Amino acid sequence: GAVVSQHPSWVICKSGTSVKIECRSLDFQATTMFWYRQFPKQSLMLMATSNEGSKATYEQGVEKDKFLINHASLTLSTLTVTSAHPEDSSFYICSAPFWLDYEQYFGPGTRLTVT
């Protein structure tokens, strides 16, 4: 099946700094990618839809200025957590739909810890 990678797999940063997370579709092109956040023992919450060549669309309650999304190419979307705070510590997961069969392929996730 199709593969989606994320980098880094985990990151620790200090409060106030910015962190960039990459999501790549390795063997297919993805004009759309999705970003999710998962807090411990909770479900995945959709944060935003990343669109190649246009602005991302954010879910209600997600700060677009804090979570910057750039869909630079048909295989790469990046999520930058700006001015990170401890409450941003979470598991961030991206996905890309493979339209031929509607299945979504998920990256392995990035665990962010803000100290």
Add this chain to the structure above:
Amino acid sequence: SQQGEEDPQALSIQEGENATMNCSYKTSINNLQWYRQNSGRGLVHLILIRSNEREKHSGRLRVTLDTSKKSSSLLITASRAADTASYFCATADSWGKLQFGAGTQVVVTP
């Protein structure tokens, strides 16, 4: 926001038993998908059922979908210790956007 609810929240069974979990949702859907997540890991796609389908099988998995009741169920037959994980349902709209349920944590003891 979460699309719907899953029940039970947690399920503890012994190897060989069947595990059943249910998912309810609120809006119209294009398809419904079930995923498994081992602790602290990424998601593994299990099965997708389209809105015009009522039942689907994949190995030891059986999924039903009742669009009139806006509900779905996942049955895992003859469970194994390796099935221990959290299971999530997710509904997809026509754009592929997924909304996840709260999940069911399944523990299978040998």
